[in-house]
């Protein structure tokens with residue numbers, strides 16, 4: 001099976017090479033754990049180093065945070081955008097009454113963008129923001145299922161970001177996302193320690209330890225040779 005390089009130093013070796021091409025990965029963690037940086041790095045390095053076009057979809061506060069990251073890490077995303085290697089797309093507010101139609105439209109738009117760019121990488125930041133627009137748990141579950149299943153049909157390796165309350169055993173916000181996806185990567189921040197765990201990865205004999213990571217001037221770097229104790233992450 002072909003692998004998609006994560007673009008995160010130290011992580012590919014925990015995955016025996018990378019994500020499985022075309023798989024859907026949930027990236028979960030509490031606020032400020034580095035989810036958006038991870039997502040932008042996956043897209044940036046994918047385009048820059050592996051020549052794989054990527055699309056970053058944000059439902060969060062806007063594209064500003066993405067730009068801050070790009071600036072802070074000196075990632076020349078503007079140049080890659082000009083070359084049609086990267087696209088950043090913002091989905092605005094959903095109106096609860098029109099959610100079904102709006103949802104269909106956005107999915108169609110995403111498919112079109114993926115085809116036009118011939119994108120191999122896709123990030124959705126975040127499924128949490130997405131669920132916030134829904135009125136009931138049933139609606140959230142229905143639409144998350146649909147979103148994840150639609151992205152799985154694309155010829156893309158997809159990262160879906162889920163913001164949790166930061167608890168060690170909470171793998172997603174709504175408690176359903178982790179079952180639909182192929183893999184789950186958890187990010188933790190127990191000041192001053194940042195840590196990463198590959199919680200599940202279908203089809204890969206992945207590393208089972210929690211590893212410390214740093215955010216440096218180059219983005220996220222995982223220290224694959226050191227470990228953080230599971231117990232130290234609280235409950």
Ligand SMILES: Nc1ncnc2c1ncn2[C@@H]1O[C@H](COP(=O)(O)OP(=O)(O)OP(=O)(O)O)[C@@H](O)[C@H]1O
Nearest residue numbers: 030031032033034035036037038072073215216217
């Ligand atoms: N250039 C940098 N060097 C080192 N650390 C940085 C740098 N830029 C940001 N950070 C750290 O990364 C954190 C933010 O990371 P990020 O925005 O990816 O988190 P997140 O999990 O997406 O959070 P949110 O809940 O806001 O979505 C900052 O709070 C800061 O601690």
Ligand SMILES: [Mg+2]
Nearest residue numbers: 035036037060
């Ligand atoms: Mg974020």
